[in-house]
Amino acid sequence: MKVTAIGTGYVGLVTGACLAEMGNHVVCLDVNPEKIRILNEGGIPIHEPGLDAVVRRNVAAGRLQFTTDVDKAVQHGTILFIGVGTPPDEDGSADLQYVVAAARSIGQRMTDYKVIVDKSTVPVGTADKVRAAVKEELEKRGLGGMDYSVVSNPEFLKEGAAVEDFMKPDRIIVGSDDEQATLMMRALYAPFNRTQDRMLVMDVRSAEFTKYAANAMLATRISFMNELALLAERVGADIELVRRGIGSDPRIGYQFLYAGAGYGGSCFPKDVKALVKAAADTGIPLKVLTAVEEANERQKRVLVDKVVERFGADLTGRRFAIWGLAFKPNTDDMREAPSLVIIDELTRRGATIAAYDPVSMPETARVLGPRDDVALVERADAALQGADALLVVTEWKEFRTPDFDAIKAALKQPVVLDGRNLYDPALMKTLGFEYRGIGRGLLA
Ligand code: NAD
Ligand code: UDX
Known part of the structure; x- marks a missing residue:
């Protein structure tokens, strides 16, 4: 499948590299040119055990690319992961400006059906905001009727064990209110489900909530x-x-x-x-x-x-x-x-x-x-x-x-x-x- 990871930090880079490892063609996008330069020169901007080998192997196989070119990245993927930061605002709430900006950049450029996946940790209701931001941008282009889905797929990896956690997840939570998107997410994650079906499909809000509930419990x-x-x-x-x-x-x-x-x-x-x-x-x-x-x-x-x-x-x-x-x-x-x-x-x-x-x-x-x-x-x-x-x-x-x-x-x-x-x-x-x-x- 063709996948784009928007945001090439801990989550975006691990997601992109591990999905490429399963045979998908992945483009990782970041607004930080320094990060992309390091990756394109064969380096890894973070210390994460095992990640360099996965990245190197998949770059060499032509399945993993890094870019700052938003047009190219949005055109590439049918499934677009948003994995940008959601840092705390002054009042402690999650600052969604980067998520919404990523959603807008998709709406400004997409020309065919996309599954837009919220991978970042985001409060309940964010998928609605992402959907609205994409729609607004499409309408500005006179493409208000264009079809797309917004899915929640929170990430549970731990730093220091990120590759292992992604490759052998305890569970894969998919929040989806739409059958076509659910089928595509099932297909994407099928290789991670071979011994046991680890995918839990639920409504979008419950999926968004699950991520916070898990971290809060721990x-x-x-x-x-x-x-x-x-x-x-x-x-x-x-x-x-x-x-x-x-x-x-x-x-x-x-x-x-x-x-x-x-x-x-x-x-x-x-x-x-x-x-x-x-x-x-x-x-x-x-x-x-x-x-x-x-x-x-x-x-x-x-x-x-x-x-x-x-x-x-x-x-x-x-x-x-x-x-x-x-x-x-x-x-x-x-x-x-x-x-x-x-x-x-x-x-x-x-x-x-x-x-x-x-x-x-x-x-x-x-x-x-x-x-x-x-x-x-x-x-x-x-x-x-x-x-x-x-x-x-x-x-x-x-x-x-x-x-x-x-x-x-x-x-x-x-x-x-x-x-x-x-x-x-x-x-x-x-x-x-x-x-x-x-x-x-x-x-x-
Ligand atoms: P990070 O800060 O390492 O990376 C985020 C990246 O997104 C940065 O490189 C930034 O330049 C890029 N970015 C910002 N806006 C962009 C845009 N519009 N287009 C393209 N790139 C853009 O963040 P992280 O640690 O990977 O976390 C990302 C999200 O995943 C957060 O919501 C976090 O809570 C969640 N999460 C993190 C972990 C973890 O262990 N780090 C685990 C699970 C979930
Ligand atoms: C955490 C969650 O575990 C992971 O599922 C989620 O996706 C992201 O947040 P992470 O922050 O990378 O992962 O590391 P984690 O191993 O959970 O440790 C977090 C903090 O808790 C560390 O400071 C660690 O020292 C501390 N910790 C962890 C303890 O003090 N005691 C413990 O028993 C476990």
Whole structure:
């Protein structure tokens, strides 16, 4: 099939590359010429495991192209995915300007039937806005009767595992009120459904809602565990044992129960805010979800609280090593990363930082800009020298079994504050560390 992906970010690029892998002919469009230049020169603008191989293979096979040429992109696809950003507006609601602009650019150029697919995470009712924007543009061209369908197909991929998630989806949600479009979506996704039919077809509004409900549920689990972790510390329980104890109940399950330094990324924070705002606007305040967001804001400061508890509120002259800057492992994405809050809070109190991340150093440098109080170092051990404590913020694999003797020798005092519960508190004690994890009341 002929497919166009409008917006070549995490979602658009992964969607385009993985659909090309299944034999479709895909054109990826972006308004950012720099991104398209990098892709056309064989690079990948983001760090996403496995993506470069899929992109390279399909470009070489002539099934995947990148362009800034809107005419070409709109003409190419019969199925057009809109995968542009939906960042938070000032009031927390999803800013739909890019989605509507993409819809207009389709309406301004299409000359035959198209299935327009909302892949971006968008509030309930957005498909109607997309349909209206396309219609308005068609009418301006005197083509008001031209046929097209608008479908919702939210994306559930996780960064760092995006290719795998796209290739082996738990479910494919298709919101469609129109039979022709449903048939085309079924055909497009048939290769992903070979062992088991994973496609759930529903009405458009329920599909749009499903995406927010999924992210809200996952964020709720995390904030819930983070709050329990705070309590566990006070009452002398270990949240890691509690996690296993409750996760073994199949009604609860093990996934997304890890207490930590707070959730970040380009989805949970913005989607929770957007759902809270949309609900409030309709007169149904979401009390649970409002608390989820508040708990997360507090959680992002939990490591800072531990620093202040140990070293006092005035951190002038102190230096802290930070391991892990990206909002999660296997990505260079810094959007809403807890590390940024921690860096901000510690430096505001007078501290300096030496920070390391396996892949997000360039992105961190771009986001932070030039700073005298933050040194971005090229190796994990280089961050430690002369630091008052090590803070672990992202659970990259290379931090899991470090050389503890070397850490001890390099730090001014052997203080490790572990925001992802990577280390065994009993072992750390034996090794002579002052160790604090998250919610490990009994042992640390
Ligand atoms: P992104 O910021 O990485 O990429 C969006 C791209 O769209 C940018 O490259 C931008 O230049 C481009 N763009 C903007 N307007 C355009 C236009 N009119 N025409 C062509 N290109 C245009 O965003 P993302 O992380 O890929 O997220 C996209 C959407 O998918 C959001 O709604 C997000 O919530 C949702 N989503 C993201 C993830 C994720 O893990 N990142 C997962 C599921 C859903
Ligand atoms: C999330 C959703 O998982 C995905 O389905 C959706 O499409 C986009 O948003 P992503 O943001 O890429 O994916 O990463 P995810 O693995 O969900 O982690 C989000 C944040 O939650 C990270 O900061 C992570 O550290 C945190 N997290 C996750 C926890 O603190 N505890 C957990 O148990 C799981």
